[in-house]
Amino acid sequence: MTTFEHCVRCTLCVENCPVFKVNPAFPGPKQAGPDAQRFRLDGERSVDDWVKLCCQCQRCQVACPYGVNVSEIILKAQLKYSREHMSPFTAHLFANTYHLGKLGALAAPITNAVTSSGAARKVMGVLGLATNLPMPEYRFLTLNRGRRRKGKRRSSRKVVFFHGCYLGFNRPDIGRGIRDLLAGLGCRVAIPSQTCCGLPALGNSDLEIAKKFARKNARMLVEYIDRGYQVVYACTSCGLTLVHDYPEVLELPEGRKIAENTYNVHEVILDLLENDGCSVEFGEVDRTIAYHIPCHLKALGIGYPAAGVFERIPGLRTTILDDHCCGLAGSYGFKKKNQQTAEKLGTIAASAIKALEPDALISDCGACRMQLGHYTGLPALDPSEVIIASLEKGASKKSRGKRRIP
Amino acid sequence: MSAYGYDAVVIGGGVSGIMASLTLASGGFKTALVSRGDPVCCLSTGCIDVFSHSDEPLSGIRALLPDHPYSLVGEKGIKDALSFFLEIMAEAGLPYEGDPGRNRKILTPIGSTKNTCLVPRTMAHADMPPGEYLHVISFQGIKDFFPSYITSRQRNSTYSVYDAGVPTTLGIAARFDDASFLDAFITWLRGLEIPHDRVALPAVLGTIDPASVMEKISRAIGRKVFEIPTLPPSVPGLRLFRALKRVLQSRGVHLYWGKGVTSVECQGRTVEAVTLATTGRAKRVQGKAFVLATGSFVSGGLFAGRDSVRETVFDLPVAVPGERKDWFNTDFFSGAHGIERAGVRVDGSFRPVETDLDNLFACGSILAECEIMSLQCGHGLAVATGVAAAKSCAQGLS
Known part of the structure; x- marks a missing residue:
């Protein structure tokens, strides 16, 4: 990865920035990233409050033909800004979506009734939460309350499923579907207990919480990798956190090993179909x-x-x-x-x-x-x-x- | 995990790489396109310069030296490739117009005109007959677009300014996608009661269907309307790239975007796979044939050291004119810098010469002797050689 000095200011990142397109308050990834980076000094208080307007979609980084780590520069600037300023209540709330999910799922029917009630939504509005979108519903039968192992015990393909919070707490039905799908294709699937990948904490500039979550997952995942398992993810944001942020941003010692052994669930399925000679018949879906x-x-x-x-x-x-x-x-x-x-x-x-x-x-x-x-x-x-x-x-x-x- | 296998793997996501991929996919070959980022065509005017150095591109090309890559394609090949491009753009919903026999003019943001060949429909009316009057519409606070540059060069012209609520070309273009913004703009424009023959705007008429936006405005005021390409970030360049990409995906080409090739695997005279620097872990992409379309210096296909030039993916031999002192002309704007002729030499089948690789082909501005800056033939050369190299590759595959 090259650094901000390699930016030639071509503006390809700007062309790809969704926020820049609709919010004139955000100066775009070129200015928020490489341009402003030369003025950001350790020990000097950040003044660039607009840096928090970046949504970390990372489209700028994908577009950059020179390999400049645009969104990573911005993420680090967001972390720096938050270290030096008081974070709003919502940041603390969303950094801990895992704990919210755990509580929410335990009391699922009540949680869902409360978060969809008009009074609660008014309170949310006062607290700084957007209320135009319904809050996700929680399920009592979370993914780790179901079957934790499935598929042939002696299979040569062993995978550990990192499902993340959304499939864990909100859509365990999809998680169970993926578990059964992989097992049906001949994998040995394990769903160990796991915490949040850490991305919500990073996105809300809470490095310490992100590291706490990440260390816990890293210990668990490395144990499986050492036993010949591949890590698979379905949620692409969890996946990106495992393979990019664990080694590069959170600098976990196990980060590289995890990155090298982690796959998107559909990469695994394609590989089973292409190279492992897995014979299944796809029926028509019109x-x-x-x-x-x-x-x-x-x-x-x-x-x-x-x-x-x-x-x-x-x-x-x-x-x-x-x-x-x-x-x-x-x-x-x-x-x-x-x-x-x-x-x-x-x-x-x-x-x-x-x-x-x-x-x-x-x-x-x-x-x-x-x-x-x-x-x-x-x-x-x-x-x-x-x-x-x-x-x-x-x-x-x-x-x-x-x-x-x- | 083993790699995913393709018939053809195209390296480089610019116009030449995309046209090569489209040609291969249209021939029924399973094709992958790998690119380490977005191409420079996103920063371009969106117009296809075939040979803007003269008024008649095809006859200009005929006069070129035989070692120019256009000569390898031939006149019929060039015409066919350009019609294929026009078909693709019509399919993508971003219609282009133009005739390779004769160049047309577009207006630039500094008020000069520029020769080009194929233009998006929104620039079709930019070629004004002498004596017509022009009314330029600018936007409040817009960056790098000063209508007085235009009115000072174009005698029969004047301008007005609209407040779109946002000063960037991308921001304004996003608003033009919204019907209510367009209606408000049209109401304002009608209020001006423009008496002049044509109306020109910076290229911000939406990102989705600019031709329809232009026609709607044109109908409402009863005047011919056209766009003026702007400095980067360039909305018409972005439209061109996204339209081509849409067709690529609809034809089943697999894209691997954002990561460069870190290593190549060869077995004897055959390239077998390339490895991409995907996030966290390398990914192998296998192919039966490979097309190199990584561009020249600006796109990173070529890298100039102090005294030599390197091809960055396969380390192919690069033809370089003379020593470093011969690379540059002291007069920057004279054109004709020697370094422009640097690149990969190919034979009649677009295989790089002086290598022992049978299944590798090259196209676009990485080719030696192409001189795309001084001859002004970048996109045209990309289209023509992209299609031609792919046809040669397809022949090798079947």
């Missing part, structure tokens, strides 16, 4: 879908592996949309000060989807699905849901009673 690429999947640089699986599904008509940030960016859009930006970006991304007149939208990221499901009014699915539907159809067609996918 649907038109818009595949919204999460910014953090772009930032991983691994291509769009789920699209490679979709190509094998007969009848499925997929259009890839990778030019828009959904605007929610994790907890960013849940803050009142970012509400307008998030709304505008959500509307732009949603109109690109609606123009295709699809039956559903698909995205790897839970936050994108929440935001775009809301702004399009379409069913918002995880890629695995379509893959499972197709395999179930294929299996039932192939041999009655002998289903390959449990």
Whole structure:
């Protein structure tokens, strides 16, 4: 990775910045990143409060042909600013989404009733939370309350599933689907107890909490890696945190090892199909879908592996949309000060989807699905849901009673 | 984990790499495009200069020395490639116009005119007959666009300024995507009761469907309307890139974006795979054939050291004109800098010469002797050689 001195000021990063496009208060990634970096000194108090307007989608870093770590420079400037200034209440709240999730899930029916009530939403508004988007619902039967191991014990493909908070607390049904999908394709799957990846804490500039979460996960993951497991993730933001932030930003000693052994779940599925000779039959799914690429999947640089699986599904008509940030960016859009930006970006991304007149939208990221499901009014699915539907159809067609996918 | 295998892997996501990928994918080959970032075409005017050095591109090309890459493509090849480009752009919903037999003029933000060949429909009316009057619309606080530059050079012109509420070209363009903003703008524009023949604006007429925005404005005021390309960040350049990318994805080309190639694997005379510096862990991409479209110095395909020039992915031999003292002309604006001729030499099938690799092809501004700056032929050369190298690659594959 090159540094800010390598920036030639070509403005390709600016062309790709979603926030710059809709919020004139943000000077764009070139100025917020490499340009301002030369004036940021240790021991000198930060004055660039606009640096907090960056949503850390990392599109600038993907676009930069010179390899300048634009969004990383901005992230570090955000951390510096927060160290030197008092953080707002919402930052503390969202840094701890894991604990909120744990509590929320324990009292799921009550949590959901309260967060959707009018009175609570008024209180949220006063506290600085955006109230235009419904809060995600919590499930009592969280992912780690279900079966923690599945698949052939002696399988040569062992994977440990890092599911993250959203699949853990809010959509455990999708998590269980992915668990069963991988097991059905011949993997030994483990779902050990885990904490938040640390990204919400980083995004809310709480380095200490992020490190605490990360160290705990790192210890657990390395134990599995040493036993021959590959780490798989479905949430692309958790994935990016594991492979990029653990070694580069949080500087964990185990970071490099984790990065080298961590894969997107669809990379694993493609590999099983391409190279392991895994024979399954994909049944027809007669649907038109818009595949919204999460910014953090772009930032991983691994291509769009789920699209490679979709190509094998007969009848499925997929259009890839990778030019828009959904605007929610994790907890960013849940803050009142970012509400307008998030709304505008959500509307732009949603109109690109609606123009295709699809039956559903698909995205790897839970936050994108929440935001775009809301702004399009379409069913918002995880890629695995379509893959499972197709395999179930294929299996039932192939041999009655002998289903390959449990 | 093993790599994912393709028929063809194109390295470089600029116009030549994209056109090569589209040609291969249209031929039914499973194609991957890897790029270490967004291409310089996003910063360009969005127009396709085929050979702007003279008024008639094709006859200008005929007069070129035989070692210019255009000569390898041939006149028919160039024409076919440009029509393929026009088809692609129509499919993408960003229609282009123009004729390779004759250049046309566009207006620049400093009020001069510039020769070019294919233009987006929003610039089609920029070629004004002498004697017509022009009314320029600018925007409050817009950066790097000063209408008085234009009115001082174009005698029959005047300007007005609209407050879009945001001073950046990208910000204004995002607003033009919104129908209510467009309606308010049109109402204001009608209020001006412009008596002049044509109306010009900086290129900010939306990011999605600029031709429709332009036509709507044009119908409302009964005048011909056109866009003037701006300094980077460039909205028409971004539109061109995104439109090409949309078609790429609809044709099933797999994109690996944002990470460069760190190493290549060769077995005897064959390139087998490239490794990408993906986040956290390298990723191998395998192919039966490879197309190199990494551009020249600005895009990083070539790297100039003190006394030599290096090709950055395969370390191919690079043809360099003379010694360092011959690289630059002391008069910067004279054009004709020797270094412009540096690049990778290819044979008639676009395979780099003096290498023993059979399944590698090269196209675009990385080619030796192309002189895209002084001949003003960047995008045209990219389209023509991209298509030609891909056709040669396809022949090698089948």
